[in-house]
Amino acid sequence: MVHVGEPSASAASSKSLAIVAFERRELNLILNVYGRKVASGDWRDYAMDFLRERAVFSIYARMSERPLFIIEKIPRLRNRQGQYTVTNQEGRILKRGHDLAQVLRVLDPHLVVVG
Numbered sequence: 001m002v003h004v005g006e007p008s009a010s011a012a013s014s015k016s017l018a019i020v021a022f023e024r025r026e027l028n029l030i031l032n033v034y035g036r037k038v039a040s041g042d043w044r045d046y047a048m049d050f051l052r053e054r055a056v057f058s059i060y061a062r063m064s065e066r067p068l069f070i071i072e073k074i075p076r077l078r079n080r081q082g083q084y085t086v087t088n089q090e091g092r093i094l095k096r097g098h099d100l101a102q103v104l105r106v107l108d109p110h111l112v113v114v115g
Contacts, residue, residue, distance in 0.1 A: 020055045020075055022048075029100050030057050030071055033108045043068070069094075069107060 022030065037043040037059075045060040047067070054074040058067035070087045077083050082098040086106050095106040 019050045019052060020073060021050045022055050022057065022073060026073065026100050029104060033104050034059065036108060071104070073100075 034043060034046060042061065043059050044062055047056075047058045047060070049056040049058070053076065054072050057071040059069045059071070061068050066089055068089055070085075072085045072087065073083055074085070075083050078098070081096050082103070084098070084100045084103040085096045086094045086103055088094055095103045097103045
């Protein structure tokens with residue numbers, strides 16, 4: 001018996017759940033900034049989450065409950081404000097845009113963008 005509003009077994013199996021992830025180039029850009037900050041002693045840990053609508057890279061200064069910064073990739077915002085955002089610990093968006101290298105400059109202002 002199939003209830004109204006519930007997907008049938010065949011519909012659920014034919015539809016795969018797409019997960020958003022960072023591509024290799026994007027991850028290289030993020031890890032380059034992260035590596036410089038770790039080497040300078042500013043950051044110590046990170047976590048990555050890959051969800052259905054976004055990919056999240058969280059940066060920690062120490063083992064604490066809240067990350068210092070969150071880098072997000074939300075593809076559905078690609079044609080609007082841009083799919084990349086950097087958010088601080090209070091939840092304020094520091095930078096948003098279409099180019100990840102430009103968005104990451106808010107974390108490392110001395111970073112030179114080579115395009």
